Amino acid sequence: MSATTGYNFGYLDEDTKRMIRRALLKAVAIPGHQVPFGSREMPLPYGWGTGGIQVTASVIGPADRLKVIDQGADDTTNAVSIRRFFARVAGVETTERTAEASIIQTRHRIPETPLREGQILVYQVPMPEPLFRLEPRVAETKRMHALADYGLMHVKLYEDIARHGHVAISYNYPVMVNGRYLMSPSPIPAFDNPKMHRNPALQLFGAGREKRIYAVPPYTEVRSLDFEDHPFEPVRARAGCALCGSRESYLDEVVTDDAGGRIFVCSDTDYCQSRQARQEAAE
Amino acid sequence: MSAPGMNAPLLEASDLALRYGAVPALDGVSLAIWPGEVVAIVGESGSGKTTLLRVLSGLLPPDAGSVLYRDPEGTAQRLEAMGEAALRRLHRTDWGFVHQNPRDGLRLGVSAGGNIGERLMATGARHYGSIREAATAWLRRVEIDPARIDALPRTFSGGMQQRLQIARTLVTHPRLVFMDEPTGGLDVSVQARLLDLIRALVADLGLAVLLVTHDIAAARLLAHRILVMRHGRVVEEGLTDRVLDDPQHAYTQLLVASVLAA
Numbered sequence: 001m002s003a004t005t006g007y008n009f010g011y012l013d014e015d016t017k018r019m020i021r022r023a024l025l026k027a028v029a030i031p032g033h034q035v036p037f038g039s040r041e042m043p044l045p046y047g048w049g050t051g052g053i054q055v056t057a058s059v060i061g062p063a064d065r066l067k068v069i070d071q072g073a074d075d076t077t078n079a080v081s082i083r084r085f086f087a088r089v090a091g092v093e094t095t096e097r098t099a100e101a102s103i104i105q106t107r108h109r110i111p112e113t114p115l116r117e118g119q120i121l122v123y124q125v126p127m128p129e130p131l132f133r134l135e136p137r138v139a140e141t142k143r144m145h146a147l148a149d150y151g152l153m154h155v156k157l158y159e160d161i162a163r164h165g166h167v168a169i170s171y172n173y174p175v176m177v178n179g180r181y182l183m184s185p186s187p188i189p190a191f192d193n194p195k196m197h198r199n200p201a202l203q204l205f206g207a208g209r210e211k212r213i214y215a216v217p218p219y220t221e222v223r224s225l226d227f228e229d230h231p232f233e234p235v236r237a238r239a240g241c242a243l244c245g246s247r248e249s250y251l252d253e254v255v256t257d258d259a260g261g262r263i264f265v266c267s268d269t270d271y272c273q274s275r276q277a278r279q280e281a282a283e
Numbered sequence: 284m285s286a287p288g289m290n291a292p293l294l295e296a297s298d299l300a301l302r303y304g305a306v307p308a309l310d311g312v313s314l315a316i317w318p319g320e321v322v323a324i325v326g327e328s329g330s331g332k333t334t335l336l337r338v339l340s341g342l343l344p345p346d347a348g349s350v351l352y353r354d355p356e357g358t359a360q361r362l363e364a365m366g367e368a369a370l371r372r373l374h375r376t377d378w379g380f381v382h383q384n385p386r387d388g389l390r391l392g393v394s395a396g397g398n399i400g401e402r403l404m405a406t407g408a409r410h411y412g413s414i415r416e417a418a419t420a421w422l423r424r425v426e427i428d429p430a431r432i433d434a435l436p437r438t439f440s441g442g443m444q445q446r447l448q449i450a451r452t453l454v455t456h457p458r459l460v461f462m463d464e465p466t467g468g469l470d471v472s473v474q475a476r477l478l479d480l481i482r483a484l485v486a487d488l489g490l491a492v493l494l495v496t497h498d499i500a501a502a503r504l505l506a507h508r509i510l511v512m513r514h515g516r517v518v519e520e521g522l523t524d525r526v527l528d529d530p531q532h533a534y535t536q537l538l539v540a541s542v543l544a545a
Contacts (some may be wrong), residue, residue, distance in 0.1 A: 033439040053467060060333075124355075143367075146373060147367065147368045149371060149405065151375075151401055151402075151406075152401070153403045154404040154409070155390070155401050155404060157392055158396070158397050158400055158404065158414065159394060159397050161394055162396055162397065162415075162432075162433050163394075163433065217491055226409075228409050228410045228411075229410055229411050229412050230411050
């Protein structure tokens, strides 16, 4: 697709991109640390991925191939509009195949297909501060990060186990990056947390409204918080995908009628379709 | 350099001065507290008691003077030279602070067990079972029914909240505890029970306590030594019985004479 004229490559002006790249470099140098940046107005509302778009716009080049997913799906409104946006303002190729993409912008999922070196995963982050529900003062949370004073987060986990018998956080499960910074993984399901650990791809996080960027460089240790006697357990629906039969992937529950009928399908559409295609080819 | 242990003060302050504008809150205050000793600071409202406590515990930097703290290894450290991280660590391991209002010292949205476990988790405890065990033991020790381990502190009475705050503070076995009017705002029978509890814990654990109070009777019951403060100065200092039975300074005489007898 050819690019629309009248815009700089990738929509943002070069000075803004340079500012964001500086923040990204700092973020990569200090894994898990939130770096402030001058978030710009984007042609879509806050909460739709303004942070992720700005990060993508700053790292994308003409040779890149972009994939955008929203809750794992390539065909939902948010994914389609962001993909089309970059096709128009950067003229880059787009794809729905995880393996073929060099940059993957994601909202709330990590693809099932393992990522490889050289790929960049860009997360859209609504709230970068993992402690914000526990400590309302931003100045105090900054001090807690500076002093690595994270006892409070464990108090929250303790409370969950005391009340529910297990840690009742199913998404946005806090992680410790490189043994130093507590980080919000953005609202990905806890099921995806283990995929962040020592991932060969570069993981970048952009929060547009909160004006923060953070990063997990390739092969960085990312541990989900837990207790020795209550280890972290990724949660997954106890079912197989109704379309491809996968028992390993993360599933969405879909209501099929008004009589209690429901099926489970893969949340990652690319993963599900390629499995179906392989099964058809085998028949 | 003296050997670590009983013959060196745990905390030593010299010539502390602090002004709030034109008002001298501290004016040349010096004091020392030894391991296992309970020292009460008494005086009327506005005499600088609470300010002194905040300066001694490093929460407020003084205008002049210095505070020396001896760590468990016996090395003396100047409080003002310690970093914020070291001071925080000190506050949740070797020191404790009991606030007058338990709401300032407790997390009201967190269960009793979580409140007690917070200091343990902040210092690296990562075993749920043992944290819970410690919390149960401490609830029993401060005479709260362990069955209420998962109840929120806001469902507790004032006296229970204060006892919970004490349990939460003592769980890491600090050597020095600062108490700011721990019995303030409680009715007399609850006060008596709390004083009894504090006295037993202090004796059991060999705690050093720096107690700020305007309640002369509480000071007599708990303290080994008393400092009387007025207008930011220590006007009289000595063994509790000596100061209260034979007050020398005119202000102390007034203070002792003002205590109501039932």
